[in-house]
Amino acid sequence: MSQYGPQPVERDLPTDEARDLLTLVRELIQREIAPTAAEEERAGTFPRETFRLMSRSGLLGLPYPEEYGGGGQPYEVYLQVVEELAAARLTVGLGTSVHSLACHGLAGFGSKEQRTEHLPDMLGGGLLGAYCLSEPSAGSDAAALRTRAERDGDDWVLTGTKAWITHAGIADFYTVLARTAEDGAHGITAFLVPGDAEGLTAAPPEHKMGLNGSPTAQLHFDGVRVPDERRLGDEGQGFAVALSALDSGRLGIAACAVGVAQAALDEALAYTLGREQFGHPVADFQGLRFMLADMATRIEAGRSLYLAAARRRDAGLPFTQQAAMAKLFCTDAAMQTTTDAVQLLGGYGYTADFPAERYMREAKVLQIVEGTNQIQRMVIARRLAGPESGR
Incomplete structure (x- = not known):
């Protein structure tokens, strides 16, 4: 090679x-x-x-x-x-x-x-899972969720709608956060719901600008009965379950972002080395070489950031702030890198004949899922300066 x-x-x-x-x-x-x-x-x-x-x-x-x-x-x-x-x-x-x-x-x-x-x-065992936290009126404000779980003997009956659920309608099981008491974040409980539960239906998938192969849809709970044996943790512990999962999930999104950015860089590098203008590969032109250098630097920095956070997690150290930083930086870096890749390919970058435009469309969603990047900045700032002052 x-x-x-x-x-x-x-x-x-x-x-x-x-x-x-x-x-x-x-x-x-x-x-x-x-x-x-x-x-x-x-x-x-x-x-x-x-x-x-x-x-x-x-x-x-x-x-x-x-x-x-x-x-x-x-x-x-x-x-x-x-x-x-x-x-x-x-x-x-x-x-x-x-x-x-x-x-x-x-x-x-x-x-x-x-x-x-x-x-x-x-x-x-061949199963596929999905995670159900967001709702039509509870996205970044996860503690405001309205899907309810009411006790009925040894069962819980779930009613409500979840939104933006990846794998909705095709998952074999769902981890669902539902309200079991009117006590804000302390009134939420987690449940493990089978994908074929009676009363559980998925809406048609959303029409998205990218990530077309991955179904995202609302999930409707119409009196879905779940035995208490499928309650995860204690009653009212669901918000802690959600936050713990999201810290780890944000590192997964950071890794995805670096992967997409790396693919975009590889595509841009291969194209600029093979494309000739004015008798030279376009990669010979300093302006383009500097763009490639910046792309590679962002990717390496993002990879180092998510791995540092992962090693803290593996060592049993707090990593909430580091996970938020990794998610924020890596997804912003992916958006910039994929946009640069489209630019480096010129007109070809804007066509579906090359994957650069797909990478750019896919990178956008990574700035939104598992907490928008504005939420990540809030998480980081709270660790640095404490909670916002009341007004």
């Missing part, structure tokens, strides 16, 4: 097992994901069989304990796998992160009996 042009990312992996894992992931990408990514995104096709294959291969349970069928990998390894998947196709990388988010409530707050009963199938 030439020393110039796109190269595989050199990974800082802690063990031989992790290096073998990455080799497996790259082989799966080249065989199952990359060849059809552009075509399936144009058609809006969700790669359900790919997720089943990934589940059987252990790739959907990487950061969870081996005793429950997980991979037992540190978060710094798991996130680098997510980055590789997102670089090949964001629908797959983001879907992996969402699935992990959906498993977090049970793994972190469920009883041993619940984990033993459900986690093995969720992590390696």
